[in-house]
Amino acid sequence: MSSILSTRGLTRTYGDGESLVRAVDGVDLDVAAGETVAVMGPSGCGKSTLLHLVGGLDRASGGEIHLAGRRVDQLTERALARLRRTDVGFVFQAFHLMDELTVIENVELPALLAGRSPRAARARATELLRRVGLDAKGDALPTALSGGQRQRVAVARALSNEPVLVLADEPTGNLDSAATLDVLRLFEDLHEAGQTLVIVTHDERIAATADRLISMRDGAFVDETRLTGGTTGHLGALAGLEG
Amino acid sequence: MLLAIAAATTTLTLGLAIHGVASDPFQSSRETTAGPDVTAVIMPDPEGGAVDPAVLDGLTGADGVVDHSGPYPVAGATLTHGDRTMDVQAVGRDTEPAAVDRPAVTDGDWVRGGGVVVEAAFAEATGLQVGDPVTLAGRSFEVAGIAVTTALVPYPWTTCLVHCVLGQLPEGMRSAPGAVREPGTVWLTVTDVEEIASGPLSYVSYLKLADPDDAQAFVDAHNQDQPGAPRLEPWQHTFEQVTHLERNSQRVLTTGGWLLGILAVASVAVLVGGRMADQTQRVGLLKAVGATPGLVAAILLTAHVAVALLASAAGLVAGRLTAPLLSERTPGLIGAAGDPALTLRTIAIVTAVALGVAVTATLVPAIRSARTSTVDALNDAARPPRRVGWLVALSSRLPVALLIALRVAGRRPRRVALSIASMTVTVSGVVAAMAANAQLAAQPILDADTETQRLGELLLIITVTLIALAAVNTIVVTWATVLDVRHASALTRALGATPAQLSAGLSFAQVLPAFVGAVLGVGGGLVLYTAVDPDEVPLPPVWWLAALVPGVMLAVAALTAVPARLAARRPVAPLLQAELA
Ligand SMILES: Nc1ncnc2c1ncn2[C@@H]1O[C@H](COP(=O)(O)OP(=O)(O)OP(=O)(O)O)[C@@H](O)[C@H]1O
Numbered sequence A: 001m002s003s004i005l006s007t008r009g010l011t012r013t014y015g016d017g018e019s020l021v022r023a024v025d026g027v028d029l030d031v032a033a034g035e036t037v038a039v040m041g042p043s044g045c046g047k048s049t050l051l052h053l054v055g056g057l058d059r060a061s062g063g064e065i066h067l068a069g070r071r072v073d074q075l076t077e078r079a080l081a082r083l084r085r086t087d088v089g090f091v092f093q094a095f096h097l098m099d100e101l102t103v104i105e106n107v108e109l110p111a112l113l114a115g116r117s118p119r120a121a122r123a124r125a126t127e128l129l130r131r132v133g134l135d136a137k138g139d140a141l142p143t144a145l146s147g148g149q150r151q152r153v154a155v156a157r158a159l160s161n162e163p164v165l166v167l168a169d170e171p172t173g174n175l176d177s178a179a180t181l182d183v184l185r186l187f188e189d190l191h192e193a194g195q196t197l198v199i200v201t202h203d204e205r206i207a208a209t210a211d212r213l214i215s216m217r218d219g220a221f222v223d224e225t226r227l228t229g230g231t232t233g234h235l236g237a238l239a240g241l242e243g
Numbered sequence B: 001m002l003l004a005i006a007a008a009t010t011t012l013t014l015g016l017a018i019h020g021v022a023s024d025p026f027q028s029s030r031e032t033t034a035g036p037d038v039t040a041v042i043m044p045d046p047e048g049g050a051v052d053p054a055v056l057d058g059l060t061g062a063d064g065v066v067d068h069s070g071p072y073p074v075a076g077a078t079l080t081h082g083d084r085t086m087d088v089q090a091v092g093r094d095t096e097p098a099a100v101d102r103p104a105v106t107d108g109d110w111v112r113g114g115g116v117v118v119e120a121a122f123a124e125a126t127g128l129q130v131g132d133p134v135t136l137a138g139r140s141f142e143v144a145g146i147a148v149t150t151a152l153v154p155y156p157w158t159t160c161l162v163h164c165v166l167g168q169l170p171e172g173m174r175s176a177p178g179a180v181r182e183p184g185t186v187w188l189t190v191t192d193v194e195e196i197a198s199g200p201l202s203y204v205s206y207l208k209l210a211d212p213d214d215a216q217a218f219v220d221a222h223n224q225d226q227p228g229a230p231r232l233e234p235w236q237h238t239f240e241q242v243t244h245l246e247r248n249s250q251r252v253l254t255t256g257g258w259l260l261g262i263l264a265v266a267s268v269a270v271l272v273g274g275r276m277a278d279q280t281q282r283v284g285l286l287k288a289v290g291a292t293p294g295l296v297a298a299i300l301l302t303a304h305v306a307v308a309l310l311a312s313a314a315g316l317v318a319g320r321l322t323a324p325l326l327s328e329r330t331p332g333l334i335g336a337a338g339d340p341a342l343t344l345r346t347i348a349i350v351t352a353v354a355l356g357v358a359v360t361a362t363l364v365p366a367i368r369s370a371r372t373s374t375v376d377a378l379n380d381a382a383r384p385p386r387r388v389g390w391l392v393a394l395s396s397r398l399p400v401a402l403l404i405a406l407r408v409a410g411r412r413p414r415r416v417a418l419s420i421a422s423m424t425v426t427v428s429g430v431v432a433a434m435a436a437n438a439q440l441a442a443q444p445i446l447d448a449d450t451e452t453q454r455l456g457e458l459l460l461i462i463t464v465t466l467i468a469l470a471a472v473n474t475i476v477v478t479w480a481t482v483l484d485v486r487h488a489s490a491l492t493r494a495l496g497a498t499p500a501q502l503s504a505g506l507s508f509a510q511v512l513p514a515f516v517g518a519v520l521g522v523g524g525g526l527v528l529y530t531a532v533d534p535d536e537v538p539l540p541p542v543w544w545l546a547a548l549v550p551g552v553m554l555a556v557a558a559l560t561a562v563p564a565r566l567a568a569r570r571p572v573a574p575l576l577q578a579e580l581a
């Protein structure tokens, strides 16, 4: 399998001198198309920073990032914006939905920002909502939804422009177990549909569903485990736990 | 906020202070100079021969006349001073003070053989001073004195005692032969007048009535519309003319004061609203330690009322200090507009307005913040944005920058309304000032007209203040908006909007209300001006009005560009990492 994403010596530092913080410190990461990678590690080890660098939300201090065959670490702000718009989908721990927009308006927003016609954007959003099982909630406001439902809306939004890579930063960090399971299933569906995913998580259960598990400490990768077997097994076990 | 209220109260103070003084200098001058109640003039037929001053004696014996002076001879002449030549009407007077109309000498002495006394406003406009050598109809004189009278309208709207022309002659009209143009008034001895006269003389008599209020009735009763009959004028006519300017500037000032007041309310509301958002957490703390909602509102209110009192004090002082500058002595009167009084009433009104501003501007946010649940406040949950559904739907059809702009605007309808209101008020003010200026320009006025200049300066000051306040307001609103939408902005960028699109969007969000405000303001300004001045409404050139709207939009775009660009370039990652959306 070819690499959709690869980084070489990726570094991000904050401050300088005495107070220099190496949030990400020489990371080499390769993610193959269709692969789901989980990143785990203690708080402050640089997981979010890594995702932000890869997704073009933040700029690296050093190293290279290649996304879909293109070098992207030296792009202009404008080109980065285009990258976020077309190649990357984000899912955040705090959902970050716009409260004044309805569910479907939230989902269609990236398509509108990408210059799609309102009708095409609406059609795509409707389809995505069906995919995440919320087609009935299109006209509701996010505040009327449960946490798990909100995160599913956020996932639908991340898929709006058919990104080559979906980045999720602790997508279940604000959710209870039942909702976590919901979102987990959704990611699994995505995985089966061939979507490439990088998920940062504290949750062992989520990590267990990935193809690969990477452990981070102090800005660097310290361990890598290739997980095997169908994730359904884990899910089944999880569901059992729930019961 | 302090500044906004202070600026507004200053103008209000000016308006009110000037209110009281307009008529006073004229009345006091009239008493000092034993001003006539009725002036009677008889002029020679331009084609024909002399007139008989005895005609005027018929009037001096009329019912109701208690005293009189004259008839005095009047001649039109040319006055030369250095290389300047001006037309004058030369009034022949006794060297002794008369019973009615005793011009008050403000400099030098009263008339003597070979010595002329120059009317004060004319002297001021022409720079004539005591001791200056002048030539009248070819004969040499010296300026003996400068004096003030209320028997006629001072230069340049001089009451004509000889055939004269003021301003432009209407098309097709010819001036009478020998008529003088825009004359000033000088007093000479009777003999001197007779000597410089080149043709038949006019005569003027001044009458004192038992009751000055009867002047108009007396004039109506005795004016005969036939050649050779004397022309009568009541003192009120002079009064009207002299105080016309004061009434104009007073109107300008009070209207300007109100406009500034409204604008100040708008800016203050935004400022307070913004600060209140910062204070939400503090409110939460206050409530957490047991303050009741009422107490919280009271605390906030007290803080702002204190600021308002301070600001209005500053405004009163500033207004008191600037008022004399604006209402400097009206030339041609004595003791004139001098010190606009700072009456108790003025102080009360100004303070009340300032307090009103503060209370209004505080009440909404105070009540709201007091009502928010303590938990929300502690969590600093920002004011939830509003949803304006049709705006969202509409915006999805527009280019990205406009989409962002409409949605940003739609989140805070009240703030948008304030922006519109503020812009409407400013543009109204500017349009009204432009209309007033156009009117000033349209008047048949001489170049030496200091009064028009003064009014023009006044308009300029108010206009500049209005624009300055609006600019401050725009910047404040933009910052408030930028801070308010920082999460949404970061998210929008994360979803792929470029910095350029975002900063354009944030700018447009201000420019759109400005556009609406400008359009409303152009209409409002014309309405305002018509309301203030129903009789005479010369419109400013249409292209000015047309240029105003895009001009305003450009200005707002420029003002908002910096905050918007800064906001759009802020790194997005930290904002999105915050656990709270
Ligand atoms: N803007 C910043 N300025 C300075 N230091 C920062 C900044 N952002 C992050 N850091 C530091 O970089 C390091 C990595 O932060 P990061 O948020 O990536 O950690 P994380 O692994 O996501 O932690 P968590 O699990 O708590 O989300 C931390 O030590 C943090 O203090």
Ligand SMILES: [Mg+2]
Binding pocket: A047, A048, A049, A169
């Ligand atoms: Mg993190």
